[in-house]
Amino acid sequence: xxxxxxxxxxxxxxxxxxxxxxxxxxxxxxxxxxxxxxxxxxxxxxxxxxxxxxxxxxxxxxxxxxxxxxxxxxxxxxxxxxxxxxxxxxxxxxxxxxxxxxxxxxxxxxxxxxxxxxxxxxxxxxxxxxxxxxxxxxxxxxxxxxxxxxxxxxxxxxxxxxxxxxxxxxxxxxxxxxxxxxxxxxxxxxxxxxxxxxxxxxxxxxxxxxxxxxxxxxxxxxxxxxxxxxx
Numbered sequence: 001x002x003x004x005x006x007x008x009x010x011x012x013x014x015x016x017x018x019x020x021x022x023x024x025x026x027x028x029x030x031x032x033x034x035x036x037x038x039x040x041x042x043x044x045x046x047x048x049x050x051x052x053x054x055x056x057x058x059x060x061x062x063x064x065x066x067x068x069x070x071x072x073x074x075x076x077x078x079x080x081x082x083x084x085x086x087x088x089x090x091x092x093x094x095x096x097x098x099x100x101x102x103x104x105x106x107x108x109x110x111x112x113x114x115x116x117x118x119x120x121x122x123x124x125x126x127x128x129x130x131x132x133x134x135x136x137x138x139x140x141x142x143x144x145x146x147x148x149x150x151x152x153x154x155x156x157x158x159x160x161x162x163x164x165x166x167x168x169x170x171x172x173x174x175x176x177x178x179x180x181x182x183x184x185x186x187x188x189x190x191x192x193x194x195x196x197x198x199x200x201x202x203x204x205x206x207x208x209x210x211x212x213x214x215x216x217x218x219x220x221x222x223x224x225x226x227x228x229x230x231x
Contacts, residue, residue, distance in 0.1 A: 040071055041071045041072075041074035041075050041078070043071075044068060044071040044072060044075065045075065045083060045086055045087070045090075048068065048090055049086055049090075054086075054089070054119065054120065054123055055090075055093070056123055056126060056127060057093065057127065058090070058093055058094055060094070065094060068090070068094065069091065069094060069096050072087045072090050072091050072094075072096075073087075073091070075087035076088055076091065082116060085105070085108065085116065085117055085120060086120075088101045088104055088105055088120075089101075089105065089120040089123070089124070092105070092124060093123075093124070093127065102124060102129070102132070105117055105120055105121055105124070106121065106132075106135050109121060109139060110138075110139050113139070115150055118136070118150060118151060119150065121135065121136060122136065122150075122154055130165060133158070133165065133166070133169040134169045134172060136151070136154065137169055137170070137173065137177075137181055138173075149189045149190055150189070151184065152184045152185065152187050152188050152189055152190065152223075153188050153189045155181060155182075155184050155185035155188075156185045156186065156187075156188035156189075156193060156197075158185070159182065159185045159201055159205075159216065159220065160193075160197055160200060160201050160204075163201070163204045163205060163208060163213075164208065166185075166216075167208065167212050167213055167216065170182075170212055170216065171212065175215060178212060178215055178216065178219070179215055179216075179218065179219045180219070181219070182215065182216040182217075182218070182219025182220050182223065183219040183220070183222050183223035183226070184223060185216075185219070185220055185223060186198070186219060186220035186221060186222060186223025186224040186225075186226075186227065187223035187224065187226050187227040188223075188227060190227055190230060191227045191228070191230070192223070192224040192225070192226070192227025192228045193220070193224050193227070198220065198221075198224050201217075201220055202217050202220065202221070205217040205220070
């Protein structure tokens with residue numbers, strides 16, 4: 001009888017502690033040899049982009065990173081639209097096949113002018129991928145109003161905070177395109193720059209000097225005037 005009682009004691013303890021042994025960092029461990037479930041792949045976006053808040057970086061432990069990449073690859077393969085775009089962005093943010101995922105986002109934006117894709121590209125740029133500035137310059141034409149607002153704000157922010165990088169990226173475009181880009185930068189989100197910001201931008205451009213900087217200053221003044229007059 002004592003042995004039988006001990007057996008049931010061990011069985012009860014094992015059942016009580018079993019759930020704790022199947023969870024790592026709050027996430028259920030995938031069942032061995034069963035692959036990735038559709039629910040798991042969909043859930044990864046909710047975990048990494050809670051409430052639609054796009055992360056600028058992801059601090060994951062090696063095992064978590066490997067699992068996230070595996071799940072995101074499933075989303076990229078099986079989903080379309082915004083879910084697929086987010087998966088591609090997150091894979092690039094995690095450094096997984098960065099150039100291929102970055103280029104796919106660039107091509108999508110070039111073909112659609114989608115404001116959401118532009119936001120993802122700007123987030124990648126702000127992670128330190130400075131090569132994206134030229135791609136963000138190349139597509140914009142200022143004609144698409146929703147894109148122009150976010151795009152114009154990005155341009156205005158860059159000419160204020162990174163004027164030398166801004167001018168370097170301008171160098172690969174025609175003088176006409178340079179003037180248009182700087183005009184959009186001056187207009188920002190449609191309302192123009194704050195007076196203090198305009199003074200700072202124009203002072204920086206004057207200090208840098210040269211035809212390109214002077215042309216850009218002319219565009220900033222024009223765009224800022226357009227923005228103020230529209231309000």
